[in-house]
Structure formats: C-alpha cells, structure tokens
Amino acid sequence: MSRPDDPADGEPGDADPNRTAGGAGVAGGPEREPLVVVDGLEKHYPVRSGVLRRRTGSVRAVDGVSFEIGRGEALGLIGESGSGKSTVAETLLHLQEPTGGTVRFDGTPVGDGADGVEELRRRTAMVFQDPSSSLDPRLTAGESAAEPLRVRGFARRRRRERVATLFERVGLSADHRDRYPHELSGGQKRRVGIARALALDPAFVVLDEPTAALDVSVQAEILDLLGELREAFDLSLLFISHDVSVVRRACDRVAVMYAGELVEAGPTAAVLDDPAHPYTRALAAAVPTPDPRAGRPEGSLSGAVPDPADPPGGCRFHTRCPEVIPPDGSGLTSAEYGAVIDLRVDLAAGDVDLDHLGERADGTDPDALARALRAEYDLPDPDGDAGRALAAAVDDAVAGDDAAAADRIREAFGSPCVRDHPELEHGEHVSACHLPTE
Numbered sequence: 386m387s388r389p390d391d392p393a394d395g396e397p398g399d400a401d402p403n404r405t406a407g408g409a410g411v412a413g414g415p416e417r418e419p420l421v422v423v424d425g426l427e428k429h430y431p432v433r434s435g436v437l438r439r440r441t442g443s444v445r446a447v448d449g450v451s452f453e454i455g456r457g458e459a460l461g462l463i464g465e466s467g468s469g470k471s472t473v474a475e476t477l478l479h480l481q482e483p484t485g486g487t488v489r490f491d492g493t494p495v496g497d498g499a500d501g502v503e504e505l506r507r508r509t510a511m512v513f514q515d516p517s518s519s520l521d522p523r524l525t526a527g528e529s530a531a532e533p534l535r536v537r538g539f540a541r542r543r544r545r546e547r548v549a550t551l552f553e554r555v556g557l558s559a560d561h562r563d564r565y566p567h568e569l570s571g572g573q574k575r576r577v578g579i580a581r582a583l584a585l586d587p588a589f590v591v592l593d594e595p596t597a598a599l600d601v602s603v604q605a606e607i608l609d610l611l612g613e614l615r616e617a618f619d620l621s622l623l624f625i626s627h628d629v630s631v632v633r634r635a636c637d638r639v640a641v642m643y644a645g646e647l648v649e650a651g652p653t654a655a656v657l658d659d660p661a662h663p664y665t666r667a668l669a670a671a672v673p674t675p676d677p678r679a680g681r682p683e684g685s686l687s688g689a690v691p692d693p694a695d696p697p698g699g700c701r702f703h704t705r706c707p708e709v710i711p712p713d714g715s716g717l718t719s720a721e722y723g724a725v726i727d728l729r730v731d732l733a734a735g736d737v738d739l740d741h742l743g744e745r746a747d748g749t750d751p752d753a754l755a756r757a758l759r760a761e762y763d764l765p766d767p768d769g770d771a772g773r774a775l776a777a778a779v780d781d782a783v784a785g786d787d788a789a790a791a792d793r794i795r796e797a798f799g800s801p802c803v804r805d806h807p808e809l810e811h812g813e814h815v816s817a818c819h820l821p822t823e
C-alpha cells in the first residue's frame with residue numbers, strides 16, 4: 386500500500402524525504418539504527434517534606450529503562466497500573482524532562498539540543514487513553530482531527546481535504562465529520578483520535594491504552610485498523626497497555642515493566658507463551674486482584690506495585706513473587722517464604738494491627754496474639770535457626786517492636802531475591818530474575 390495522502394510541496398507537515406518504506410538498511414550500507422533508541426531512561430520525582438520543603442527522597446517512577454523500536458515495528462509496554470508505563474512515554478517524548486538516560490530518534494539525540502526534541506515532536510503523535518477527555522466537546526470530529534493541521538498553518542481547504550482522506554482511512558464517513566464527541570460511539574471517538582494522530586504524517590505513534598473500555602468486538606476492529614495503518618504508513622508504534630491480549634494481537638515485541646524497571650523483553654509470542662519472569666507469567670496467566678489480603682495463590686498476583694518512593698531492595702518483585710527463592714536450608718516453599726516476606730513488609734511499614742489481632746485472639750495474651758499473627762499471615766513453622774528466628778520475630782511483633790521483628794526476619798531469611806538486584810541483559814529474549822533458567 387502506498388501512502389494515501391502526500392501533503393503538497395512546501396506545505397508544513399511534509400513527509401520526511403529521508404524516510405524509506407520498510408525500514409531496512411540502505412542497500413549495501415550498514416543497517417540503519419532503529420527509529421527510537423531509549424537507553425537508561427530515568428524519571429525521578431523529588432519527595433519534599435517539612436516547612437522548608439526540603440528534598441527527602443525520590444519517587445523512582447522510571448528507573449533505568451532501555452529499549453529500541455525499529456521502523457515499522459510495534460513494541461508493547463505492559464505492566465500493572467503504577468508500574469511507570471505512562472511516565473516512560475511522557476519522558477521519551479520529552480513532554481516531561483527525563484532525570485537520566487538518553488533518547489535517540491532517527492539517529493539524533495533528543496534533549497541535548499532543541500533540534501532533536503523538535504524533530505521528535507514533529508514526527509511523533511500520541512493517541513490518548515480516554516478520547517472523551519482528549520476530544521474537545523466544543524469541536525466537531527472533523528475540527529478535532531484538523532487541529533494539528535491548523536496549528537501547523539495549513540489552509541482551511543487543505544485541512545478539509547486532508548481530514549476527508551484521513552476519515553476515510555480510519556473508517557469514518559463524511560457524515561461523522563460534523564458530529565460532536567457526544568454524538569459518537571466509543572469506537573468512533575477512538576477513530577477520530579487516530580485520524581488526528583495521523584494528521585501530520587508521523588513516523589512514530591504512541592498509543593496509551595488505545596482500546597481501554599471498549600467492547601471486545603470494537604477493540605478487535607480498532608486493533609485491526611491500527612495494524613492496517615501501521616503497514617500502510619510504515620509506522621513505528623509503542624503500545625502501552627495493561628491488557629496482555631491487546632499486546633499479543635498488535636505487537637511484534639513486548640517489554641514488561643514492573644516498579645519503574647523492565648523485567649522482561651523479547652518477541653511477543655516468546656514472552657507471552659513462554660515467559661521467563663514470574664511477573665510476566667502472572668500477568669499472562671491471571672487477572673490481577675487489587676485485594677492485598679487475598680493471599681498468594683499459585684501463579685497469580687495479589688497486592689499492588691510497590692511505592693516507587695521506597696521500592697523493595699534486591700528484586701523489586703520479591704515482595705509479591707509467587708516463585709520467590711527460599712533461603713538455602715530453610716526447608717520453606719516459595720509460598721511459605723512469601724508469607725514470611727508479607728509479614729516483614731507489613732512490619733516495616735507499621736501495618737501490623739495489634740488491635741485487629743487482639744479481636745481475632747479474643748484478648749491480649751501474648752501467646753494468643755502470636756497464634757493470631759501466625760494465622761493471619763499463614764506463617765510456616767520451620768525447624769532449626771529459621772524457626773527460632775521467626776518465633777522471636779513474632780514475639781517482638783506482638784510486643785509492639787515492629788522494627789526489631791522486621792530486622793530479625795531480614796537477617797535470618799536472606800535469599801538472592803531479597804539481597805541482589807537482577808539485571809536485564811541485552812539480547813533477543815531477556816529477563817531479570819534470579820531463578821535459574823533451563
């Protein structure tokens with residue numbers, strides 16, 4: 386398919402003459418760099434407190450994320466709410482300044498000089514999560530789609546022609562151009578958002594939850610449309626989604642994000658059908674539950690992404706990992722070790738509620754409280770040093786000394802998952818996990 390609309394010579398928004406369809410390297414020359422290269426991207430927000438608003442810490446929303454997107458390639462970025470996906474998109478596009486790392490767009494560094502940022506913005510479009518809030522209710526669908534053209538100085542007649550072509554391309558009729566957002570269905574609004582995103586002939590489109598809140602059949606239509614447009618315009622796409630099925634359908638490769646970091650990346654089928662990281666396994670297998678007290682059923686996720694102002698040490702996923710590696714010689718299973726970790730996390734956060742335990746124990750007798758605490762967390766009763774350390778920690782906890790109890794657990798129940806931060810290596814299908822790979 387050829388590009389259906391080439392803006393006239395000399396008009397703003399012209400297609401980049403250097404772009405080649407297909408994205409392969411110049412014949413006989415070196416392979417061209419991927420369109421988007423993100424290396425060690427960071428976004429840390431300051432945490433301030435006290436009357437003087439001194440900086441007392443950082444929210445590490447994005448903490449060293451690297452990936453590449455080839456020309457005409459779709460990369461999916463998946464992870465639960467709060468894992469940092471939107472912040473990656475916004476810092477990558479320099480809608481927010483990154484606090485570290487580099488971005489290259491079509492071979493040019495972005496951010497070191499205004500040129501890179503300008504070029505990136507000129508050739509990038511974003512489709513926002515919620516078209517109801519991104520479409521101005523006072524503008525017709527046609528006016529909304531024409532907005533980027535108006536800002537770039539296109540004449541009215543050119544705008545009308547371009548919007549007519551774009552609407553046809555995204556499956557909307559001429560009649561839809563004069564409708565206001567409230568007169569359009571959810572799927573039609575997405576199509577208007579997509580038409581607007583394509584208005585200036587971008588090379589790269591970022592889609593933030595492009596099919597959220599749509600019926601499954603409409604979702605499929607929108608994903609099919611995006612696939613057709615990608616092929617027709619040789620678009621590079623970054624799909625942000627917490628929905629694994631969307632990414633499976635739409636993306637060549639997928640990167641999995643957890644607590645500000647990538648934990649796995651690779652070709653979509655390899656990552657989703659044969660995940661190497663327990664977090665990906667859980668995402669691919671289960672619908673996450675927001676109930677933190679729901680326990681740790683095999684392979685599923687409970688609780689939420691940890692506070693990025695205070696991420697867990699070692700592997701950030703260890704506090705929720707269904708496959709966490711138990712300490713050597715402890716005799717614990719992953720689930721039993723997980724229960725001990727749950728207690729340590731709650732102790733460290735001051736979340737062990739002695740009043741609640743008192744109600745459960747029907748009194749304040751320390752032995753009854755200890756039994757209630759063990760039952761509440763489903764704690765194991767290991768032999769030897771581990772058992773003695775856990776019993777002492779439980780005693781500290783029911784005596785109200787949470788810090789001492791947490792320290793005891795930390796010292797007695799070490800494991801690589803708790804101690805060491807796993808790195809994501811470079812490669813085709815990579816994962817950051819201490820579990821041995823076969």
Ligand SMILES: Nc1ncnc2c1ncn2[C@@H]1O[C@H](COP(=O)(O)OP(=O)(O)OP(=O)(O)O)[C@@H](O)[C@H]1O
Pocket residue numbers: 430444445446464465466467468469470471472473627692693
């Ligand atoms: N301006 C900010 N100041 C402080 N913290 C922030 C700011 N923006 C985002 N965060 C925090 O950064 C973390 C990542 O947020 P982000 O919105 O990028 O996650 P997400 O994966 O896109 O989630 P969602 O799917 O809900 O949009 C969250 O803990 C969020 O509270």
